[in-house]
Amino acid sequence: MRKPGILKVFFAAAALMAVCSCTERDKKSELPAISGKAGEIAVVATKAQWEAEPGTSIRAVLAADFPYIPQREPLYRLFNVPHENFNKIFRVHRNIINVKIADTCKLGIKVLNDIWASPQTVMLVTAPDELSAAQFITENGEKICSVFRNAERNRVIANAKAYENKALGEAVAKIYGGSPYFPGNYSLKKQNGDFMWISYETSFTNQGIFIYRFPFTGEEQFTPEYLISVRDAVLKENVPATSEGSYMITNPNIVPGFRWVEFNGRKFAEVRSLWDTHNDFMGGPFISDAFISSDGKEVIVIEGFVYAPKYAKRDYLRQFEGIIYSWH
Numbered sequence: 008m009r010k011p012g013i014l015k016v017f018f019a020a021a022a023l024m025a026v027c028s029c030t031e032r033d034k035k036s037e038l039p040a041i042s043g044k045a046g047e048i049a050v051v052a053t054k055a056q057w058e059a060e061p062g063t064s065i066r067a068v069l070a071a072d073f074p075y076i077p078q079r080e081p082l083y084r085l086f087n088v089p090h091e092n093f094n095k096i097f098r099v100h101r102n103i104i105n106v107k108i109a110d111t112c113k114l115g116i117k118v119l120n121d122i123w124a125s126p127q128t129v130m131l132v133t134a135p136d137e138l139s140a141a142q143f144i145t146e147n148g149e150k151i152c153s154v155f156r157n158a159e160r161n162r163v164i165a166n167a168k169a170y171e172n173k174a175l176g177e178a179v180a181k182i183y184g185g186s187p188y189f190p191g192n193y194s195l196k197k198q199n200g201d202f203m204w205i206s207y208e209t210s211f212t213n214q215g216i217f218i219y220r221f222p223f224t225g226e227e228q229f230t231p232e233y234l235i236s237v238r239d240a241v242l243k244e245n246v247p248a249t250s251e252g253s254y255m256i257t258n259p260n261i262v263p264g265f266r267w268v269e270f271n272g273r274k275f276a277e278v279r280s281l282w283d284t285h286n287d288f289m290g291g292p293f294i295s296d297a298f299i300s301s302d303g304k305e306v307i308v309i310e311g312f313v314y315a316p317k318y319a320k321r322d323y324l325r326q327f328e329g330i331i332y333s334w335h
Contacts, residue, residue, distance in 0.1 A: 038125040041101040045159060045322050047084045049097055052106040057087040060141035061106055061134075068148035069155070073321045075264055075279040076292045080321040083155065099124035101162075102155055106140065107133045114143055118154055126165065128158040163329025164188060179203060183218060183307055184300060187333045202245045213314040214323060216330065217242070220305045228306060229276045231265040234297055238278075238308070243285075253287035255312075270332050273298060282312055292320050296331055309334065 043049070048069060056062055070081040088097050097103075101124070112133040119129040130151070134140030144151065167188035175195060179186035182203070189205065193216070197204040205216040219241050227233070235257050246255040257263070263280035275298035283290045295310035311327025313320050 038121060038123070038127075039099050041124040041127050042096075042099045043101045044084070045101075045162070046082075046325065047086070047100075048102040048104060048155060049088050049100040050085055050104045050106065051088045051090060051093045051097075052104075054087070054089055056106055056108065056137060056140075060137050061108070061132075061144065062087070064141040064144040065104065065106075068144060068151055073324075075261070075281060076320040076324065077281065077290065078319070080319050082152065082321075095123075098122075099127070101127060102158060103127070103129045105129065105131050107131065108135070108137055108140055110135055114139055116143075116147065116151070126158070126162055128155060130154060159325055160329045160332060163326055164333045166190065167330055167333060175205065179205075179218060183220065184302075185307075185334055187216075187309065187330050187335070189216075189330065197245065199245055202241060204245065211315065211317050212323075214327070215312050215314075216309065216327070217246070217312070218307070218309045220300070220307045223299055223304060223306045229297065231263045231278055234276065234278055234295065234308070235263065235280075238295065238310075248284040248287040248289055250284075250287045253284050255289075256283050256285050257281075258283040258290065268296070271335075273334065278310075289314060291315065292324055294324060294327055294331070296334075298334075 050057065050062070050065055052061060066085060069083045070085055073080045073082050083102075093105075112135050114134050116133075117131045119131065121127050122129050132140065132144065134143060167190045170191045172189045172191045172193055175189045175193060176186040178195065179189075182201075190207070193205050193207045193214075195203065196206040196215070201220050203218045205218070207214045221237060239256050242255040248254055258281040261280050263278050265279075266277050268275055268277050275296045278295045278297075280293065281290060282293045291313045293310055293312040295308060297306055297308045299305070300307050309331045311324070311331055313323040313327070315323060
């Protein structure tokens with residue numbers, strides 16, 4: 008395999024957010040809306056490239072298993088579009104990776120926003136040959152994932168802002184000093200002291216958001232073990248299941264994912280795992296974020312859980328991530 012030299016990755020936004028630029032706003036307003044489903048990426052490459060090393064690397068990076076959901080689902084749904092078929096139908100897709108391989112190409116990645124549609128993310132991958140392209144994609148896999156993860160998250164946040172349930176947000180902010188942007192179909196299900204349960208339910212799904220708080224005593228509270236112990240105590244008291252004497256718990260057989268996240272000037276500890284029920288047969292995934300309140304006196308936790316036994320779970324988790332990351 009060819010060894011590329013020092014690799015420089017240029018992640019730049021072609022359509023930068025111009026401050027109060029009427030020209031940019033007018034240009035964006037003239038673009039059509041994006042097409043495609045959430046979590047879907049069109050990969051523009053020759054059939055040979057798609058079936059050989061570049062395509063294999065792209066699938067390994069972007070179609071890997073989504074973490075902490077009960078059934079296997081890929082991070083993204085990928086489909087190949089040969090260059091000659093990349094017409095106006097595909098150019099308005101929400102997420103695009105365009106692979107260009109030629110002797111005259113330098114190794115690199117460029118990210119462009121709102122080229123043919125809005126809000127659109129287009130990634131251009133260039134390389135002099137297939138082997139160096141494949142290695143480059145593998146080495147920069149996390150950066151590539153982050154581009155599309157941020158794009159999907161920002162679309163969720165923008166949609167929640169556009170159709171916000173302002174009354175619900177104000178009620179949360181009154182208690183906790185801040186709130187995420189709740190989409191209009193969410194409503195308050197339960198409030199008990201420092202605990203709030205906000206929910207969007209259909210005949211076959213339940214998308215719930217819990218918010219609660221407890222006194223901040225030190226950084227040692229920000230471990231997965233401590234946060235889960237508090238979570239289980241809060242949910243035992245406030246979240247009954249369907250059978251008598253049953254309630255929600257964190258699945259004890261799963262080692263949770265834990266990481267620190269910085270987003271929009273906020274830093275929070277994130278736990279991802281599966282929830283279960285004591286004395287019942289319900290379960291699903293959840294994502295939980297914990298951070299210190301603005302006055303430094305409390306730890307605030309906001310989490311989203313999914314109960315959708317008949318459906319895939321990945322897109323629900325991405326919706327929750329966007330909502331709870333929008334705390335302001």
